[in-house]
Amino acid sequence: MALRDRLRRLVQKPGSVDLAPLRALVDEAAARESRVRELPDAELTAAASALREQEDLAELCALGREAARRTLGERPFDVQLVGTLALLSGHVAEMATGEGKTLAGALAAAGYALRGRRVHVLSVNDYLARRDAEWMGPLYAMLGVTTGWVGQSSTPAERREAYRADVTYAPVSEVGFDLLRDRLATRAADLVLPEPSVALIDEADSVLVDEAMVPLVLAGADDSGADGPRYADLVRRLRPGLHYATDDEARNVRLTAAGAREVERVLGLDLYALENLATLTAVNVALHAEALLHRDVDYIVRDGAVKLVSESRGRVALLQRWPDGLQAAVEAKEALDASPSGEILDSITVQELIGRYPVRCGMTGTAMAVAGQLTEFYSLRIAVVPPNRPCVREDEPDRLYATAADKEVAIVEEIAAAHAAGRPVLVGTGDVAESERLARRLARAGLDRVVLNAKNDAEEAAIIAEAGAHGAITVSTQMAGRGTDIRLGGSPSPSAPGTAPAERDGTDHDRVARAGGLLVIGTGRYHSSRLDDQLRGRAGRQGDPGGSVFFTSLQDDLVTRYAPDEESKASTGDDGRISDKGAHWIVGHAQRVAEGVDLELHRNTWRYNHLIGLQRREVLAERDAVLNGDAADRAMAADAPERHAELTAVAGADAVAGAARQIVLYQLDRCWAEHLGFLADLREGIHLRSLGRGLDPLVEFNREAVPAGKRLLADARKASVAAFEALTASEDGVDLDSAGLKRPSATWTYLVHDNPFGSMDERALRGLVAMFRGRRR
Ligand code: ADP
Ligand code: MG
Numbered sequence: 001m002a003l004r005d006r007l008r009r010l011v012q013k014p015g016s017v018d019l020a021p022l023r024a025l026v027d028e029a030a031a032r033e034s035r036v037r038e039l040p041d042a043e044l045t046a047a048a049s050a051l052r053e054q055e056d057l058a059e060l061c062a063l064g065r066e067a068a069r070r071t072l073g074e075r076p077f078d079v080q081l082v083g084t085l086a087l088l089s090g091h092v093a094e095m096a097t098g099e100g101k102t103l104a105g106a107l108a109a110a111g112y113a114l115r116g117r118r119v120h121v122l123s124v125n126d127y128l129a130r131r132d133a134e135w136m137g138p139l140y141a142m143l144g145v146t147t148g149w150v151g152q153s154s155t156p157a158e159r160r161e162a163y164r165a166d167v168t169y170a171p172v173s174e175v176g177f178d179l180l181r182d183r184l185a186t187r188a189a190d191l192v193l194p195e196p197s198v199a200l201i202d203e204a205d206s207v208l209v210d211e212a213m214v215p216l217v218l219a220g221a222d223d224s225g226a227d228g229p230r231y232a233d234l235v236r237r238l239r240p241g242l243h244y245a246t247d248d249e250a251r252n253v254r255l256t257a258a259g260a261r262e263v264e265r266v267l268g269l270d271l272y273a274l275e276n277l278a279t280l281t282a283v284n285v286a287l288h289a290e291a292l293l294h295r296d297v298d299y300i301v302r303d304g305a306v307k308l309v310s311e312s313r314g315r316v317a318l319l320q321r322w323p324d325g326l327q328a329a330v331e332a333k334e335a336l337d338a339s340p341s342g343e344i345l346d347s348i349t350v351q352e353l354i355g356r357y358p359v360r361c362g363m364t365g366t367a368m369a370v371a372g373q374l375t376e377f378y379s380l381r382i383a384v385v386p387p388n389r390p391c392v393r394e395d396e397p398d399r400l401y402a403t404a405a406d407k408e409v410a411i412v413e414e415i416a417a418a419h420a421a422g423r424p425v426l427v428g429t430g431d432v433a434e435s436e437r438l439a440r441r442l443a444r445a446g447l448d449r450v451v452l453n454a455k456n457d458a459e460e461a462a463i464i465a466e467a468g469a470h471g472a473i474t475v476s477t478q479m480a481g482r483g484t485d486i487r488l489g490g491s492p493s494p495s496a497p498g499t500a501p502a503e504r505d506g507t508d509h510d511r512v513a514r515a516g517g518l519l520v521i522g523t524g525r526y527h528s529s530r531l532d533d534q535l536r537g538r539a540g541r542q543g544d545p546g547g548s549v550f551f552t553s554l555q556d557d558l559v560t561r562y563a564p565d566e567e568s569k570a571s572t573g574d575d576g577r578i579s580d581k582g583a584h585w586i587v588g589h590a591q592r593v594a595e596g597v598d599l600e601l602h603r604n605t606w607r608y609n610h611l612i613g614l615q616r617r618e619v620l621a622e623r624d625a626v627l628n629g630d631a632a633d634r635a636m637a638a639d640a641p642e643r644h645a646e647l648t649a650v651a652g653a654d655a656v657a658g659a660a661r662q663i664v665l666y667q668l669d670r671c672w673a674e675h676l677g678f679l680a681d682l683r684e685g686i687h688l689r690s691l692g693r694g695l696d697p698l699v700e701f702n703r704e705a706v707p708a709g710k711r712l713l714a715d716a717r718k719a720s721v722a723a724f725e726a727l728t729a730s731e732d733g734v735d736l737d738s739a740g741l742k743r744p745s746a747t748w749t750y751l752v753h754d755n756p757f758g759s760m761d762e763r764a765l766r767g768l769v770a771m772f773r774g775r776r777r
Contacts, residue, residue, distance in 0.1 A: 017383040022085040029061035036066045048143040051114040064107040071138035077388045080104040086383035087361045094367040098541025101363045106136040113145045113166035118197040126151040127457035128483045133169035176216035177749040196357045204362025212351040213605040220744025231286035232332035253291045277685035289329035369530040393540025396549040406576025407553040422515040424472040428535040449473035452480040465491035488512040517545035524556045527594040563590035615709040632664035633657035639721045651729040659734040666741040671716040
């Protein structure tokens, strides 16, 4: 091994993948470049197809590089090919923003496809899925690989077609929704998704860590929720303080002993008995809706319906709703008709969805900070790919202020100064309220700015693409515009991001670079240092000059929530600025506490979901045997032999087998939906019940959930036999109406919006904050 390589090995980050073998392949690819350049297009395509017979990674890199040069006008850098190879080895490639992960990922996807595997490239939204598929389309075509993309509005036929391609780009959520619908299909011909093979995940940390526990839900219309108004009335008559108490942060509310007695008096039941779990939960949810959710802050009422205001994105959140009970409770509070709240028919978390793929890999700018979690939850390792050009961004230490007001004044001053020098500024705020407050301040200071609260991802992308323009001021929230490149001097072709040739207008770029490049300002630390780094990473792409600085204050939410007991006696300057080391420590400490709590929440939620996932798998195995085989017919022939024989004599074997299949599918789905409902109530209720009794909620949950799961298949079978016995038939066939199979009149899908108070577990876990706080310097 060359000395250089040995040194590199020494400085390699612990726990990350060794890049040396990958680099060797890239060197080999470079040696083949001149030969490959001479190939006519058709021969290049033929050479790529030959890789289907025999894998040759160096050849793949050489052909892929040449194809990209011809079709996209971009010759992949060595480090991009290293990234490609890391992905092809099933790792997460850590590559900074602007390094060209889209292209590196496309070459990897093509490599997998040429190995004969089907690849899903998973994006964080519709816009990026489509953009990347269309952008990389010509490259794939030259390599002889077929592609497709799926978006929210794709029809089932379009989806089926897109999934038939070698490589399919899709938002994670859409793949999840397709899976949920497939799991309830009643005809094999309706299935949309193929067997999972390779998942290549863009913005991997966001998907695999931040969004991992978000449930994707398929719901069907039903007439439940009729009790909502009753509980809304009940809690409206309770007295705050006497009957219920809210905590300091106004994130939690619970009945006092007097309140519980009052509710028990009105309802005439023992609120804490196991059989009244559903009532306890409903009362609790109604109380939350009454006491903690405020009209025109947390939601608005428009067109006779409750519309959520998304805190982090500051707009009405379409397609999102609170967990069902809460949604219905708010509607009851506002005396609105209950929206078709629906019954949850099935759900899956992002983590489970990804877990289905036998091969997983991903890319992001920030992976090492969650290396532990990527290994723990996904068995993934990280390849830290160095930048193409060294990063010269200047990351300043935090500027800490005693009060939020002092901090805001300082932020505006900093923005004004940078702007005066012609330097573009991107401000990352914590939430929309903050971004709007800041925008008003900037306006008062006479500064022109753009606030990112566009209505869709495409618009957001178009705006953020201009954030590098001379003197631009852009105010955004954390996730806004992720995936969009910010070039100094502005986007070369704002109407078609990514499709323009790589040449930017050199003069504008140089002018902005001379002014110092993009300045990124954080208005407070996020609840994870990884998110801070994502924001910083917006500046200094591809060796450009740039800088980043975070302004913090001891009144920031992060500090008051996660380090409320830490006192600082530090003295402040005239401008309220604090230089004391101990005070700075508090902010970092609060962030570490927040990270610890998030991880525990993830683990805890995963423990619950894991059991549910296992139970679901068992039911699905049975379901598959019914949908794709004659399991239902055989079961009915075994359990109801006389009826089976009679019906067969009248209607024929095929008709009877078909009817048996529909009946068993229906009962399996029905029992599963009921089981999910039971588990949801159980999970909420078990915490309330366990609270005073010092019991471990997870143990209590399993104690009830496991036997219920065991009964499920037998119950479905019993109900199927009963329905089968009741069938009537004629020569025309079997009359299924008599079996009472009432499938939901409509189904729809959605993401569960974060419960604004955190789940029951989260609140239980707040105890953890106290624990972490105990860890002193
Ligand atoms: P990332 O996802 O890593 O942040 P993108 O894939 O969005 O980065 O690419 C950022 C920009 O870099 C795009 O405008 C793309 O056209 C450009 N780019 C990528 N690879 C190359 C290359 N090899 N040569 C020139 N430009 C490139
Ligand atoms: Mg990207």
